[in-house]
Amino acid sequence: MMELRARHAIGSAVTGEALVARDGFSARYDLDRGRGVFSRPTHKLAGQSYVGRILVLDTAKGGVASAWMLHEMASRRVVPLALVFNSVNPILVQGAAFGDITMLAGFDGDITALVPDGARLALDPSKRILVIVEK
């Protein structure tokens, strides 16, 4: 087990499987929200399903629509389980707050290098902690 502390956190405690890439995230730019997959051809997770996974990515990218879209995705349950970033922009925080989605951001070190793809993670926003339960 490895425990990593975030500087910012919001949402409920969750446990799930990590989907990791050193790339950005925007619900508008990167996703086919109907099918629940990354659709931008140049995204490192292109073609992969994000549904029910804990996304571990570098940073939030442009597009104010993500604030509404996370809420809409959550309403259909075609949504990531949680979002984890090195750095975040206000839009995704606002979207996480509005859509009741767990989010952690800001770590000592590159979180996309610290968390192996496919690892089982436990996030506790109340303690601002990410635990790598199993690699």
Add this chain to the structure above:
Amino acid sequence: MRLSEEERDILAGKLGPVPRLALEHQVKVGEFFGAEDFVAVSQAHVMADGESLGEAGVRWLEGLAAAKEGRRRVRIPTITDPRGTDFARAAFLGHTPAMLGLEERVIAALVKLGVMMTDTCINYQTVQPATLNEHVAFGDTGVVIYSNSACGARSNFEGGPSALAAGLTGRTPRYGFHLEGQRRATLAVRVDFAPKSLNEWGALGGAIGRLAGNYWAVPLVEGFGATPGSDALKHFGAAMASFGSVALFHMPEVTPEARRRADVAPDPLPQVGVTRADIEALQKSYRKDDAVDVVVFSAPQLSLLELAELAAQCDGRRFAIPLLAVTSPQVKPDADRMGYTGKIEAAGGTVLSGMCFYQSYAREIAEAKGWKRLATNSAKLVNILGGYGYVPMLASMEQCVEAARTGKLG
């Protein structure tokens, strides 16, 4: 967060459920970012198209709008970003009754909340620009970066729910670009050429956005030896925000907070350079095909000056493929009156109003119309549309108009 007596009353529900819900949302966001208190804002700009909201978001809005008259209205001037359609051209765009119905419900709810349906992402050119040090709550990343940088106003990116909350409470959490210390340059970008066209300004903004890389970066851009106009800064900023999530840049002797370099960069900064070869490479990276299915001028909506230039280039031509030019409801009547719409449409183009291409069910438009290969002079648009299944290509306005005539991008 430190709350005023009025804010405690709002949270206690003394002003009704609508401002309470709005302030609860704002407290969550403020606490995430460590905001100490709220700051009063003078205007809000809400992005809220039907595609983004979906049924769930529309129902949420309708829930707010169902509150009693007198307890649901915005407290400050609150305006809107583009709609998800141009109702007058919905059939041409392939928009279905279900899409239009959702959009009509959004409008009805926002009107009940007292929101002004300006439907524009260029409010700084068409409604009222923010002023130096004015605290505002703007949505649309292009609006925020222009207002912060070219006007010296103070705003974070405010997504639809947060911008509406700011309209309903008249305040926003004081974090990010509302704080003086956050507005200093973090990166010096030396540019060794002067962009000549709007697509080049956009490509430069995109290249700098990629280098800057995240929301908290503030590029100081210098060296190009030109004073850009409003449309150039519009494309430059919109692309920087789109490619890099950047919300503020400075240009010494151009933007108001950087009358001198030292005003925003008192300490040495990391230096990077951007050359003409860099923006040519960015543009070339999108050139996947010679053939074009559709030409789109949008993102941001076109100003009257852009439409005038486009009309002059369309005059006397006949298009082989569709050409769409998207503008705001404030500009469209002037374009009609001055004959610009007539010239563009006489050539076979279509002038759309009050929407923006990528906010208007772009994926469904592609499927309904069979459009895939899209030429545009908007760097922001090419950055967005790949994820919607398009092959977007970036070129000058002149090249795009010629592509509309021949069906090929030269």
